[in-house]
Amino acid sequence: MSDILRIENVTKRFGRLAAVDGVSFGVPEGSCFGLLGPNGAGKTTTIEIMEGISSPTGGRVLFRDEPIDRRFKAKVGIQFQSTALPEFITVKETLELFSSFYDRPRPMDEVVELCSLADILGRDNRKLSGGQRQRMLLALAIIPMPELVFLDEPTTGLDPQSRRNFWDLIARIKAERTTVVLTTHYMDEAQLLCDRIAIMDRGRILDIDSPDALLEKHFKGVLIRLPYDGCCSDALSGLEGLVMRDDSIELQTEALDRSLKELLAAKVDLTGLSIHKPNLEDLFIKLTGNALRS
Ligand SMILES: Nc1ncnc2c1ncn2[C@@H]1O[C@H](COP(=O)(O)OP(=O)(O)OP(=O)(O)O)[C@@H](O)[C@H]1O
Ligand SMILES: [Mg+2]
Incomplete structure (x- = not known):
């Protein structure tokens, strides 16, 4: 499996802090790649550099072996760790608004079905529960039919059932050969969803491999x-x-x-x-x- 995305020797400094400190790895196409680490490890900073929305202090990001450029943005879907949704409009209106940004958006009924939004289409964004909001944010990330989806802590705060539903959803997105990059603090989630895991702390990668290979190596x-x-x-x-x-x-x-x-x-x-x-x-x-x- 070739890498759809690679980062090479990426650093990100905030003043004296090296939030990302010389990180290199590849994300195999069609895989689910998990970035794990304690609070402040540098996961969000790394993922934002991979998304192309934050520029690294050093190093580079390659999409299909080419440095990322403006065209890259049309190929990715992003679910941020925290995002404001437009207020005073419904879920359906929000989906329509986001669809209008793209030349070839995913058909609305497919988005609604994939993310189980049928029951809440008429609801005002302000009235969504935590789990409904997460499903909605994922829907917005997959509207552009991305080749690569980035999810920063997509299930934090969800109840156990909503987390399971979310895992099903990720499995369906993966089945379409969409590559998924996610961060999570839930190890059961990483074990279940991820083909490859990078464990990071203090801006550095401590180890990287498949969950089973990592366990075999360390225990x-x-x-x-x-x-x-x-x-x-x-x-x-x-x-x-x-x-x-x-x-x-x-x-x-x-x-x-x-x-x-x-x-x-x-x-x-x-x-x-x-x-x-x-x-x-x-x-x-x-x-x-x-x-x-x-
Ligand atoms: N814009 C910024 N300016 C200064 N420092 C920052 C900035 N963004 C992040 N940092 C610092 O960089 C480090 C890494 O932060 P980051 O958000 O990447 O961590 P994280 O691994 O995503 O943590 P969490 O699990 O809490 O989401 C932290 O020490 C954080 O305080
Ligand atoms: Mg984070």
């Missing part, structure tokens, strides 16, 4: 997690694969029996112990040292 075996109050630290300190956190300990092991015996021998209270297969949330914490925003 072996299972994770034992145990609430921890600070006791027996001497006895614990010799345990291989042990990581101390503020209020818990974590043990990565390929020999579960042995590790459990070692914990028992260290006389730690095993109440609350859990064992699980490492997931993207564990990886996120391992790489960034940050717990996720819930």
Whole structure:
């Protein structure tokens, strides 16, 4: 799969802060690419440079191997992290208004069907719930029939059902071979939707690959997690694969029996112990040292 978009050695400085600090990666055509990272990591700054709406301090953005130019804007759909919708007009009027900006907009009934907007077409934009608003914003992003859609935290604040509906919608857009670039703080979402993930912090990419390849690379075996109050630290300190956190300990092991015996021998209270297969949330914490925003 060739890259539809590449960024090469991109930096963005705000005064002394390097919000994006020498970032390079490619987005394979037809894939869903996820940019993950804690608050302030540089995701929005990076995605805005990829969208061509913010210019980098250094480096370049290539669309199909060519530097992006004015024609690029007609090929992308953008859902911003926060956007104002026109007030005092309805959903239908807003869709019509945005469609009128393009030579060949996606047919209205298709947009309405894809984004499940039929029930709220007559509603004033000011009266939309959070989930309805997100669906509406995605509708606006796909009206131009983009080759590439950018979604900055599209599901933040949605209830679990609305998030699931949104995932279905993304799957349908992807099935049309539209490339999707998204940022998210939800690791289940990234695992489910993304073919490739970049984990970023402090303006740099910490690692990048498919979710499964990343997990395979960074974890072996299972994770034992145990609430921890600070006791027996001497006895614990010799345990291989042990990581101390503020209020818990974590043990990565390929020999579960042995590790459990070692914990028992260290006389730690095993109440609350859990064992699980490492997931993207564990990886996120391992790489960034940050717990996720819930
Ligand atoms: N216009 C600006 N002027 C100055 N600093 C900025 C500007 N935009 C972003 N920053 C800073 O750049 C850093 C990266 O911000 P960015 O919005 O890219 O983070 P993010 O990863 O999208 O975070 P979040 O998860 O909270 O959305 C932050 O420290 C932020 O304060
Ligand atoms: Mg952001």
